[in-house]
Amino acid sequence: MRPYPGYGLVFTIKSEGKRTAKEGSFYRCFAVISGTFIHHRVVENFLNTIIIVYTALFPICNPLGVAPIFLTITRGEKSQRRRQQALKGSIFVFFILTTFLLAGSFILKFFGISLDGVRIAGGLVVTGIGLRLLHQTPTADRQSIETEEAMEKSDISFSPLALPLLAGPGTIAVVMTKSSQFEFDFLLIAAAIVAILLLSATCWLILSQAxxxxxxxxxxxxxxxxxxxxxxxxxxxxxLFLSGTVHILHSPL
Incomplete structure (x- = not known):
């Protein structure tokens, strides 16, 4: 069956069982509509992934909670210097989280750790961080040893600002979970990178105006x-803990 010149659809010449022009138009319209529908689904999945990853990471990263600590450890510095530290710290956050996103699945495979294991462990870590924040003393009265040591440093952008205050164990655990879920799905990985970029920009915006x-x-x-x-x-x-536990209980031994 030879294609009709100029069209990549099922539209053939009369001697070989020609489809009518009306049928050819129908198939062309169907292809356009199908392609548009698929395009919209791809865009929708991309945007949904950005929202899901961003909303999962923002509470754990918690730049609003880090802001008072940031002001404490940069006390006495000029506003320009403080903004530089905020920018550098946010850039470090982006590279740290992106590295674990891209390499997370390989790290888990190397150590023989399953996705459910990461979910359970990450769930415990994130829950522990949340409970600690719920029961900690007010910001005005809090002064940890780590904060006191940071005040003596000339550059706090990487440690302790980026790691562990912003990109701590809980944030890394969630990113590695997403890494295993999105493995070899380059569209979703790209969406997750965009979400991390937005998160880093949010950190910079909040800290620079803390x-x-x-x-x-x-x-x-x-x-x-x-x-x-x-x-x-x-x-x-x-x-996270429940999703990992339920999946393990329902999976064959």
């Missing part, structure tokens, strides 16, 4: 937001 934000909402407002984020962390951690 003094103004805290002045607007006050210490009490910051503590309330931290408690809300902590509760969301507990919910995310429990959900």
């Amino acid at each position: 003094d103004r934000i805290l002045e607007a909402i006050g210490i009490t407002g910051a503590n309330i937001l931290t408690k809300i984020m902590a509760f969301l962390l507990v919910c995310i951690g429990v959900q």
Whole structure:
């Protein structure tokens, strides 16, 4: 069956059982509609993945909760220097999380760790972080040894700002879980990278304006937001733990 010149559809010449022009138009319209539908589904999946990854990471990263600590460890520095530290820290967050996103599945395979194992362990870590934040003392009274040591450093952008305050164990655990879920699906991996980029930009925006934000909402407002984020962390951690546990219980031994 020889194709009709100029068309890549099932539209053949009369001597070989020609389809009518009307039928050819129908198939062309069907192909266009199908292609448009598939395109919209791809875009929808891409955007949904960005939203899912961003909303999963933001409460764990918790730049609003880190902002008071950031102001404490950069006390006495000029605003320009503080913004530089915020920018560098956010860039480090992007590279740390992107590295674990791209290499996460290979790391798990190398150590023989299953996706369900990561979900359970990550759920426990995230739940622990959330519970600790729920029961910690108010920001104004909190002064950890790590914060005191950071105040003596000239550059705090990588440690402790990026790691472990922003990109801590809980954030890395969630990213590695997504890495295993999105393995070899380059579209979803690209969407996750965009989500991490947006998260890093959010961290920079909040930290660079931390003094103004805290002045607007006050210490009490910051503590309330931290408690809300902590509760969301507990919910995310429990959900991760349950999803991994249920899947293991229902999988054949």
